[in-house]
Amino acid sequence: MAISTSALLEALNNVTAIPIIPFRQGQIDYDAHAMNVAYLMRSNSLDDGRPRVVSVAGTSLIHHIEPEEQTQLFDVTGQGMGGEGVLMSAIVPNPIRTAGKLVEEQSKLRRPPDVYLVMPLAGTFSPEGVYDYFMQFGERYGGEFGARFLYYHRQERDREAVIRLLNDSPHFVGVKIGTSEKDVKPMIDGVGDRAMVIWGIGDRSTSAAEQGAKGHTSGIAVLYAKASDAINNAQRRGDYAAARAVEKEIGGLEEIRFRNGRAYNYAAVVEAMQQSGFDDIDAGDGSGPFNPPVPPQVAGQVAQAIAGLEKYH
Numbered sequence: 001m002a003i004s005t006s007a008l009l010e011a012l013n014n015v016t017a018i019p020i021i022p023f024r025q026g027q028i029d030y031d032a033h034a035m036n037v038a039y040l041m042r043s044n045s046l047d048d049g050r051p052r053v054v055s056v057a058g059t060s061l062i063h064h065i066e067p068e069e070q071t072q073l074f075d076v077t078g079q080g081m082g083g084e085g086v087l088m089s090a091i092v093p094n095p096i097r098t099a100g101k102l103v104e105e106q107s108k109l110r111r112p113p114d115v116y117l118v119m120p121l122a123g124t125f126s127p128e129g130v131y132d133y134f135m136q137f138g139e140r141y142g143g144e145f146g147a148r149f150l151y152y153h154r155q156e157r158d159r160e161a162v163i164r165l166l167n168d169s170p171h172f173v174g175v176k177i178g179t180s181e182k183d184v185k186p187m188i189d190g191v192g193d194r195a196m197v198i199w200g201i202g203d204r205s206t207s208a209a210e211q212g213a214k215g216h217t218s219g220i221a222v223l224y225a226k227a228s229d230a231i232n233n234a235q236r237r238g239d240y241a242a243a244r245a246v247e248k249e250i251g252g253l254e255e256i257r258f259r260n261g262r263a264y265n266y267a268a269v270v271e272a273m274q275q276s277g278f279d280d281i282d283a284g285d286g287s288g289p290f291n292p293p294v295p296p297q298v299a300g301q302v303a304q305a306i307a308g309l310e311k312y313h
Contacts, residue, residue: 003086003114005148005173009196011086012115012150012174013214013236014046015228016053016198017221020269021060021073022284028069030076032282036222037080039281043225043313047233054081057090057117058152059219059257059265064289067098071105078111088150089113094122096133100141107145116147117176120154127161134165134172142171152200153187154178163190176200177213184211203228204254206243209235219265220253222281223273227312250312252305256298264298266291271302278313 003011017040022032037054044052056062056073065073074089081087089106093099099118106113118134134151141147149172153162156179166172167190174196177183188197188211198215199208205216218228227250234243247254256268271294273283286293294302 002112002146008086008114008148009173011051012053012196012198014050014053014086015221015232016055016057016088016215016217017225017228018055018057018059018217018219019222020219020266020273020283021056021062021065021288022282023287023289024285026287026289028065028073029282029284030072032284033073034076034080035280035282037077040222040225041081041084045226045229045233047236052081052085053088053215054085055088055090055117055217057088057217058119059269060090061266061288061291062090063092063119067102067105070102071109074106074113075109075111078109078113081111083111086115087111087113088115088117090117090119092119092122093134093137096137100137103141103145103147107147114148115150115173117150117152119152120178127158130158131161131165135169138165138169138171142169147171148173150174150176150196150198152176152178153183156180156183159183159186159190163187166191166195174198176217177208181207181211184208184213188212202254202258203231203250204247205231206235206240206247209243210240219257219269220250220272223269223276223278224250224309224312227309230312250309253302253309256294256301256305264294267294268298268302271299272306275299275303275306276310276313 019036022029178200199205199213221228270283
């Protein structure tokens with residue numbers, strides 16, 4: 001039975017763990033992905049027995065694989081989660097009909113996604129187009145398949161259009177902020193209690209939480225789940241100093257990931273997983289499309305950044 005929207009929103013005040021897609025010789029290693037999902041489900045230190053939220057989104061390279069591969073990935077993910085946790089599918093709306101087809105196909109899986117994250121548009125578009133097309137998209141696929149959507153806000157100019165979308169569409173239940181902290185409060189003020197505002201730029205999330213953002217995404221939870229969980233636990237109890245203390249410990253790896261326009265967002269996580277030597281996760285061989293292994297100098301920086309973080313695995 002599908003989770004209710006109110007229960008879904010409560011569950012999303014949480015860490016959204018985004019495991020990388022592991023590749024070997026340029027092909028997706030689904031068994032390795034299943035291992036990584038199993039680690040995330042097993043290594044849940046969220047307080048009060050809260051569910052693990054798992055997605056395969058931007059950090060993962062979801063943009064670079066075929067639609068049928070995306071659906072197979074979410075099938076493997078859902079099976080690995082069983083009846084536990086919250087499954088978030090990420091869909092790229094280019095082209096929009098392919099995104100709709102993904103919702104159709106994934107809604108038929110043995111474990112359908114609980115919510116869909118609409119990733120940023122590419123190409124030429126206007127704020128008015130964002131509002132019009134996603135209103136139509138929500139009406140069609142929310143109405144026919146019962147899909148709930150989050151919008152990933154990455155263009156500052158689109159803020160007012162996104163606020164209108166969240167206020168007007170019953171199918172768009174929240175937004176992930178992927179622009180900057182200065183958009184958090186205006187978005188919260190704009191949507192009120194109508195939708196959830198989630199921080200979408202990694203574990204360095206406490207400043208956004210202090211402004212009222214609920215939950216955050218993590219690209220390193222596949223390696224250091226206990227760190228991401230500790231940050232969220234502390235934020236929920238209002239202990240922002242404790243949250244920042246953990247952020248400081250993982251800050252070196254986050255800095256590498258988000259350096260130079262997120263150039264190493266994927267590859268730095270793969271490098272850290274490989275260097276860690278943990279045998280219950282699998283990064284593949286690092287042959288992800290458009291994302292070769294990090295240069296030797298950066299590999300050395302990753303080694304320094306993860307020194308002493310074993311306790312968070």
